[in-house]
Amino acid sequence: MLVKILGSAAGGGFPQWNCACPNCRALRAGTFPGKARTQTQIAVSADGNPWFLLGASPDLRAQIEATPELQPRSEADPSIRQSPIAGVVLANADVDHALGLLLLRELQPLRVYATESVHRILREDNSMFAMLERVPNQVTWTSFAPGTSFPLCAPSGKDSGMHCRALSLGTHFPAYVSNSWWSELKPSDASLGLIVESPSGKRLACMTAVPEITDTLLHELDSVDVILFDGTFWSDDELIRMQGPGHNAQTAHQMGHIPVSSSEGSLVKLARLRRQRRIYVHINNTNPMLNEDGPEHRQVREAGWEIAEDGWQLEI
Amino acid sequence: MLVKILGSAAGGGFPQWNCACPNCRALRAGTFPGKARTQTQIAVSADGNPWFLLGASPDLRAQIEATPELQPRSEADPSIRQSPIAGVVLANADVDHALGLLLLRELQPLRVYATESVHRILREDNSMFAMLERVPNQVTWTSFAPGTSFPLCAPSGKDSGMHCRALSLGTHFPAYVSNSWWSELKPSDASLGLIVESPSGKRLACMTAVPEITDTLLHELDSVDVILFDGTFWSDDELIRMQGPGHNAQTAHQMGHIPVSSSEGSLVKLARLRRQRRIYVHINNTNPMLNEDGPEHRQVREAGWEIAEDGWQLEI
Numbered sequence: 001m002l003v004k005i006l007g008s009a010a011g012g013g014f015p016q017w018n019c020a021c022p023n024c025r026a027l028r029a030g031t032f033p034g035k036a037r038t039q040t041q042i043a044v045s046a047d048g049n050p051w052f053l054l055g056a057s058p059d060l061r062a063q064i065e066a067t068p069e070l071q072p073r074s075e076a077d078p079s080i081r082q083s084p085i086a087g088v089v090l091a092n093a094d095v096d097h098a099l100g101l102l103l104l105r106e107l108q109p110l111r112v113y114a115t116e117s118v119h120r121i122l123r124e125d126n127s128m129f130a131m132l133e134r135v136p137n138q139v140t141w142t143s144f145a146p147g148t149s150f151p152l153c154a155p156s157g158k159d160s161g162m163h164c165r166a167l168s169l170g171t172h173f174p175a176y177v178s179n180s181w182w183s184e185l186k187p188s189d190a191s192l193g194l195i196v197e198s199p200s201g202k203r204l205a206c207m208t209a210v211p212e213i214t215d216t217l218l219h220e221l222d223s224v225d226v227i228l229f230d231g232t233f234w235s236d237d238e239l240i241r242m243q244g245p246g247h248n249a250q251t252a253h254q255m256g257h258i259p260v261s262s263s264e265g266s267l268v269k270l271a272r273l274r275r276q277r278r279i280y281v282h283i284n285n286t287n288p289m290l291n292e293d294g295p296e297h298r299q300v301r302e303a304g305w306e307i308a309e310d311g312w313q314l315e316i
Numbered sequence: 317m318l319v320k321i322l323g324s325a326a327g328g329g330f331p332q333w334n335c336a337c338p339n340c341r342a343l344r345a346g347t348f349p350g351k352a353r354t355q356t357q358i359a360v361s362a363d364g365n366p367w368f369l370l371g372a373s374p375d376l377r378a379q380i381e382a383t384p385e386l387q388p389r390s391e392a393d394p395s396i397r398q399s400p401i402a403g404v405v406l407a408n409a410d411v412d413h414a415l416g417l418l419l420l421r422e423l424q425p426l427r428v429y430a431t432e433s434v435h436r437i438l439r440e441d442n443s444m445f446a447m448l449e450r451v452p453n454q455v456t457w458t459s460f461a462p463g464t465s466f467p468l469c470a471p472s473g474k475d476s477g478m479h480c481r482a483l484s485l486g487t488h489f490p491a492y493v494s495n496s497w498w499s500e501l502k503p504s505d506a507s508l509g510l511i512v513e514s515p516s517g518k519r520l521a522c523m524t525a526v527p528e529i530t531d532t533l534l535h536e537l538d539s540v541d542v543i544l545f546d547g548t549f550w551s552d553d554e555l556i557r558m559q560g561p562g563h564n565a566q567t568a569h570q571m572g573h574i575p576v577s578s579s580e581g582s583l584v585k586l587a588r589l590r591r592q593r594r595i596y597v598h599i600n601n602t603n604p605m606l607n608e609d610g611p612e613h614r615q616v617r618e619a620g621w622e623i624a625e626d627g628w629q630l631e632i
Contacts, residue, residue, distance in 0.1 A: 011422075017380045018399040018424045020388035028387055036381075058419055062378050064333045065352075071344055072336035080559050083334040095418055095447055102411055103374055106327075107564060108334045125443040130492040131411055135564045176446040243396050248423060248451045 001162065001198030001316045002045045003226065004070075006063035007038035008308035010232045010284040011096030013059060021242055021286050033293040037310050038063055039096050040282040042206055042228060043070065043085075044152075046161045046199050050086035052152045054194055054206050056100030066311065086154040087111035089164055091192040092209065093121045094174050105131040109155040111140045113164070117189035119143055121177055146188055152196075161199035166192040167220060170211045170256050191256060193217070195224060202316040204228070208282035211256045213269040222273055225316050229266060231280025231307065232257040234287045234296055242286050260289065260300065267303055281308045317478065317514030317632045318361045319542065320386075322379035323354035324624035326548045326600040327412030329375060337558055337602050349609040353626050354379055355412050356598040358522050358544065359386065359401075360468075362477045362515050366402035368468045370510055370522050372416030382627065402470040403427035405480055407508040408525065409437045410490050421447040425471040427456045429480070431505035435459055437493055462504055465513075477515035482508040483536060486527045486572050507572060509533070511540060518632040520544070524598035527572045529585040538589055541632050545582060547596025547623065548573040550603045550612055558602050576605065576616065583619050593630070595622040 014037040015024035026032035038059035045051045051070055064070045072082045090098055119141055122129045132139040144150045146168040152160045170191030193207035203224040210230040221227055233252035236259045240249045252259045259265045289296040330353040331340035342348035354375035361367045367386055380386045388398045406414055420426055435457055438445045448455040460466045462484040468476045486507030509523035519540040526546040537543055549568035552575045556565045568575045575581045605612040
């Protein structure tokens, strides 16, 4: 199975348009010892065609143009409108995870997998998504329930050989979903981790929003070959310290993310895993581990973790 | 007044993610005699700070990062979260014109000018836009009526000295707006051209979706100093010929765009204007005038028009 990391930053990207934190400032000045990153976007493929996206980031247009494998292939298909992208699996309805669907709107057949609640938020409460249903056989909305395995299929129904299973990790829907809607939605549908299994049984975990690390989650992670894990914040009060008082900043936990550092952080909590490949993704622009010369970066690397960069490709 | 053309392509950009037309194929192969373009985005400023955006394109994050003037300025403002972008004027509710508002969501104060109908479509029928109203004094929604002039003000109320006036050009709301909604919306609010006037009385017209050129429009255009005009399609049946039968393609007119060529096109219809600067923007990936070696490009240039490229700056 091929895995592409098209983007590796948290919502807003790195740098973020309105951010003048030390990381963003230095990156723009060309003095930052580290790399710019677009918003997290993963793509998987059993054998190089077709591809399935995990999430649909707001940077998807640029990410596709940076990735020849995801562009139309006129040698294989003479159609003027075509794409090797056959589907998208959504783990939540966050803007930085679902908005990119609207960038895939040009009448292209596509299968979109999500929980019933996420489908309803997008289709019933956001009319723009009707752009994906303008012609017959454009987007095929396919619901799944957390915990059950489902095959990743092209819009035609053709099975890719890959399977996906979602774990319910959080019960909070995005802040834009009005309270009046919550009673109609299933909390277990809100925020998921995804486990993708290749035709030969290899497993990738993709979990970009992990509020806590339970024994169940540890057990699941122990069975996978590569982990892409929530690296949003280094410390719980990172945004609050950065922005100062009176700026409505929240803790990492309040935003649904376990931080990387501290005795309660993912670096410690996941230390007992066996030695599979472990990669932090969804890294916020304020996270000091982005600085490749800094002690935080060193600490993460010495613990056996990698810090994802845009453009990486893995083979599992 | 400073005018920046951050993006100059029509919806989807050039190349477009799922397009294998001759232009997109050649561009990706590196053999196209012409330039890639992001989706149309204009920014204006009386004196370099603050800036106002005309539209909010889906490529806005990358467009801001390509434009130092639109990035936070720590030398002038020590805040961690800040932006020289003070507001956005929307001419319609199209995805390729309004989606970028959601990329400006990180709790930043911002004034968003639009007609009452466009505001309602975004705020009442698309819950994601609640991300712009998470804290007090985040987005200030400001309505205007076509035909009346209004000052461009920062969220604080500070007047930039620039004024804007909108002309009603079309009565069709975007395809995603459901029919049941149309009765609540004003047709004259649907699709506008914008005229921005500098503090010294210089005028910019920005009209990216022009269904027909009336005498009233000609009269208006005659009074401006620079025209940014709808260059979406070269010919009326461009998409139909490109895609072949059975692909649900529409004519340029059906999509609300007068084509550039033919006796009914903008090149002929606007030939009688006085010799102000005239620039085509919002150019679709299929438009042959993108090819700088082609006869269509030469014809446009010989008629005294320019074809916008990303990154251009004008001073009016």
